[in-house]
Amino acid sequence: MDSITLWSLLATVPILFLISALIIIFHRKFIISRRVKPSSSILYRRSSIIQLPLGNLGWPFIGETLEFISCACSDCPESFMDKRRRMYGKVFKSHIFGSPTIVSTDAEVNRSILQSDAKTFVPFYPKSLTELMGKSSILLINGSLQRRIHGLIGAFFKSPHVKARITHDMQKYVQQSMNKWHENCPVYIQDQAKNIAFQVLVKALIGIDQGDQLEFLKSQFQEFIAGLMSLPINIPGSRLHRSLQAKKRMVKLIQRIIQEKRDRSSVSTVSEDVADVLLNDTSEELTDDLISDNMIDLMIPGEDSVPVLITLAIKYLSDCPAALQQLTEENLTLKRLKEKQGETLVWSDYLSLPFTRNVISETLRMGNIIIGVMRKAVKDVEIKGYLIPKGWCALAYFRSVHLDNNLYDFPFQFNPWRWQNKETNNCNFTPFGGGQRLCPGLDLARLEASIFLHHFTTQFRWVAEEDSIINFPTVRMKRGMPVWIKRREQTLN
Ligand code: HEM
Numbered sequence: 001m002d003s004i005t006l007w008s009l010l011a012t013v014p015i016l017f018l019i020s021a022l023i024i025i026f027h028r029k030f031i032i033s034r035r036v037k038p039s040s041s042i043l044y045r046r047s048s049i050i051q052l053p054l055g056n057l058g059w060p061f062i063g064e065t066l067e068f069i070s071c072a073c074s075d076c077p078e079s080f081m082d083k084r085r086r087m088y089g090k091v092f093k094s095h096i097f098g099s100p101t102i103v104s105t106d107a108e109v110n111r112s113i114l115q116s117d118a119k120t121f122v123p124f125y126p127k128s129l130t131e132l133m134g135k136s137s138i139l140l141i142n143g144s145l146q147r148r149i150h151g152l153i154g155a156f157f158k159s160p161h162v163k164a165r166i167t168h169d170m171q172k173y174v175q176q177s178m179n180k181w182h183e184n185c186p187v188y189i190q191d192q193a194k195n196i197a198f199q200v201l202v203k204a205l206i207g208i209d210q211g212d213q214l215e216f217l218k219s220q221f222q223e224f225i226a227g228l229m230s231l232p233i234n235i236p237g238s239r240l241h242r243s244l245q246a247k248k249r250m251v252k253l254i255q256r257i258i259q260e261k262r263d264r265s266s267v268s269t270v271s272e273d274v275a276d277v278l279l280n281d282t283s284e285e286l287t288d289d290l291i292s293d294n295m296i297d298l299m300i301p302g303e304d305s306v307p308v309l310i311t312l313a314i315k316y317l318s319d320c321p322a323a324l325q326q327l328t329e330e331n332l333t334l335k336r337l338k339e340k341q342g343e344t345l346v347w348s349d350y351l352s353l354p355f356t357r358n359v360i361s362e363t364l365r366m367g368n369i370i371i372g373v374m375r376k377a378v379k380d381v382e383i384k385g386y387l388i389p390k391g392w393c394a395l396a397y398f399r400s401v402h403l404d405n406n407l408y409d410f411p412f413q414f415n416p417w418r419w420q421n422k423e424t425n426n427c428n429f430t431p432f433g434g435g436q437r438l439c440p441g442l443d444l445a446r447l448e449a450s451i452f453l454h455h456f457t458t459q460f461r462w463v464a465e466e467d468s469i470i471n472f473p474t475v476r477m478k479r480g481m482p483v484w485i486k487r488r489e490q491t492l493n
Pocket of ligand 1 (some may be wrong): 068123298303369432438441442
């Protein structure tokens with residue numbers, strides 16, 4: 001060992017010691033400060049005292065975030081929650097993503113969090129995300145404007161006229177895409193589903209069909225979402241900055257389209273897309289700027305979730321031949337019937353397939369595309385005897401509920417039959433959230449997945465290559481779900 005190395009080692013030891021001592025002192029102070037602050041840790045109500053749930057706030061600043069992330073990235077993503085559930089119960093305190101947080105893996109507590117309004121909780125997202133979304137995003141705003149936009153979008157996607165149009169578009173995009181598939185190279189389901197779902201979404205939101213505008217939006221949106229999980233540093237050249245620039249370019253295009261809609265003197269009275277719905281609304285708060293900004297923000301929850309749902313369904317079906325066979329038979333029967341009657345399939349046909357619906361529900365339960373939602377308490381809140389202090393976050397963690405063996409037998413087994421005669425509308429099953437922020441795209445998501453599964457299973461047989469599910473930062477397949485296909489016509493089946 002030369003002298004420089006020796007000196008640097010000797011110098012490093014006290015520095016490390018000092019840093020450790022500081023961390024320990026600060027850490028203890030940090031925890032103690034939370035224990036002794038009566039207004040934020042204990043709530044006195046009549047004769048009872050409501051206390052903070054048990055748990056650990058971890059290290060200063062980073063809290064337990066690193067352990068949360070390392071578990072989420074591991075082969076056992078449940079380990080973070082399971083360990084704490086065993087130690088502290090279904091509701092516990094932690095410190096993740098920069099905020100002291102009450103984590104709930106309890107279905108009833110989750111329901112209360114979801115049902116609460118903005119007087120109790122407001123949405124909480126990482127800073128990079130809020131910077132990208134902007135203050136007027138539907139994902140962030142509260143109160144009457146959020147309820148109004150949410151109601152308009154929800155009603156639009158529920159209308160039979162829109163479902164008919166979306167079904168027509170989706171069939172067209174699916175068929176165009178499937179016609180290009182080859183048998184001598186693998187088809188990457190994740191990419192294909194992403195491409196199709198993006199086309200459907202953009203058409204439903206602003207009426208852009210094919211061509212340069214669609215390609216432009218696609219490329220800019222990829223640049224935009226790359227910054228969703230970036231460091232919140234907005235300086236030229238940073239990831240966040242590049243994403244914001246991409247958003248500006250998209251907003252410019254959308255503003256032009258909105259202006260064209262206005263110039264046509266009447267925005268179509270039968271709303272053809274979400275932009276029409278919002279433009280037709282008489283509320284003065286719905287300015288053109290707010291609408292164009294929100295068109296991009298609406299793409300965030302819609303863009304990735306549906307393709308992941310489709311891809312996971314194909315993954316689970318590939319691993320469960322009995323379910324695949326029943327789903328294929330159900331869809332072939334419908335296809336033959338429609339051919340015999342000389343009719344094309346309409347949206348209600350797709351949604352009338354009970355086993356297909358169960359496959360989609362089971363995929364949502366096991367896949368946990370959205371693991372949970374985060375809220376910030378705007379006042380001290382008490383739920384089921386637990387205190388959530390003002391300024392703290394509440395994480396309603398759906399994944400643990402969906403995989404709880406007290407609620408679902410063999411929860412890690414893909415079993416679509418468990419949904420036979422079972423209600424999907426209850427607090428043990430919340431893939432689309434609930435309350436005032438219940439996903440307005442849920443019908444669209446189920447319809448799209450149904451259409452894809454119908455066309456895929458009735459036109460192809462396939463063999464899937466080995467692939468695995470990644471759970472963090474978003475759910476997806478590691479290799480994009482490659483499958484080798486055989487067209488059914490050629491196998492005379
Ligand atoms: C499998 C597909 C999908 C899943 C699992 C999903 C899940 C969710 C969840 C859990 C929420 C609640 C968020 C919260 O409470 O903070 C939500 C909200 C939302 N989703 Fe979806 N979603 C899906 C597809 C879509 C699609 C296709 C759209 C289409 C535009 C969409 C639009 C929205 C919007 C706008 C909100 C925010 C509602 C509000 O805050 O008022 N989602 N979604």
